[in-house]
Amino acid sequence: MTLHNSVIDGYHPTEGYYECRSCRTRTVSETHLSECPDCGGSVRNIAVARE
Incomplete structure (x- = not known):
């Protein structure tokens, strides 16, 4: 079974x-x-940039 980052981390x-x-x-x-x-x-944006 392969997990993708989108499954582990719901960041969009x-x-x-x-x-x-x-x-x-x-x-x-x-x-x-x-x-x-x-x-x-x-408020502050706490989204972390992903590569």
Whole structure:
């Protein structure tokens, strides 16, 4: 059986992974987020570039 990275790691380059700097909530979004949907705090993109 061969496992591919897409099975092990669900990262998709069309999705952004964001973490709120205030409440630490993590959110996946297909569009750029500028604020946390839970508390309104600033977010950072935590997606890691893959080769």
